Amino acid sequence: MSAEITRPAEQAPTELITPSAPSATRESLRLFRRDKRAMVSLCLLLFFVLVALFGPPIYQHIGAPYQSALNGVVPAAQYHNPYHQELENQDQFISAQYWLGTDDLGRDLLARLMQGMLISLTVALMVELIVLGLGVTIGVIAGYYGGWVDYILARFIDFIFAFPSFLFVLLLASIFGPWADTHLQNIPLIGSNGDARLVIVSLALAVTGWPLMARYVRGQALQIKEQPFVEAARVCGTRNARIIMRHILPHLLHIIVLTATLDLGAIIVGEAGISLLGLGVQPPGSSLGLMIVEGSNVIDTHPWVALLPALTLTTIILALSYVGDGIQKAFDPRQQNT
Helix, strand or coil, X not given: CCXXXXXXXXXXXXXXCCCCCCCHHHHHHHXXXXXXXXXXHXXXXXXXXXXXXXXXXXXXXXXXXXXXXXXEEECHHHHCCCCCCCHHHCCXXXXXXXXXXXXXXXXXXXXXXXHXXXXXXXXXXXXXXXXXXXXXXXXXXXXXXXXXXXXXXXXXHHHHHCCCXXXXXXHHHHHHHHHHHHHCCCXXXXXXXXXXXXXXXXXXXXXXXXXXXXXXXXXHHHHHCCXXXXXXXXXXXXXXXXXXXXXXXXXXXXXXXHHHHHHHHHHHHHHHHXXXXXXXXCCCCCCHHHHHHHHHCCCCCCCHHHXXXXXXXXXXXXXXXXXXXXXXXXXXXXXXXX
């Protein structure tokens, strides 16, 4: 009898442990962080936001009181206020007292510049929140459900999109601007110091701004809803609302962020243009557009009064553009190899 040959028990192959591959979002964020131009622009935008928020209360506590021939003893909190006029200090150049000089009414240019940035950034943020709410909601519903829902909403988007946005804002600001000056001027933080018309301007910019966001979101939702993971969720009986929240919106995040970044620049330019035409912020208020208009009156003799707000506005728009370009290159696979 031949001896039974026994084999050693087969050992399971040793599993090679490798670190898990980073998710697509993490990889995109890594690519975005490597974009030096986008990161510098993002840091610059954060700097402007911090200066606009915390600069005024800090600046108003810097400096000693001085004796004014017209107003007596004037403390730093008063002459560093963007609305305070010192007619004996008109059109002063950079000094220890006025860090960026004064305008033709003796108002502190740095204080007015920070106030103008705060106005522009606040209007842009409030308008963009409305644009996101309307654009993303209508775009997702139209793209996901399709059919007659998509047809009606798409035609409504086209109808609003057909309006010349800047002319529409001009029309509303010119018609309802005087009403806002009269009825909203006593509302704190809204109507004081000539800012009442910003309510009308903001609503007009939001009404004309959301269709572009809706169009982008609708186009992407039409593609994403045909993906296998969405079909699998439908087969499993997942509700439509849950599919939209868990599977559609996360894949739309990059296009939403990119479009919002570009929208912010357009909103800031729109608000500045309206104020530049005299239909936005009213004196003694401060806005980048209004400061450019006021500085243009003395541009031959004191060009920095107009150049400071113009350069600030240009820098903010360029920074937003570079951040948007970096987001597009990082999150769009077609752009990553270019």
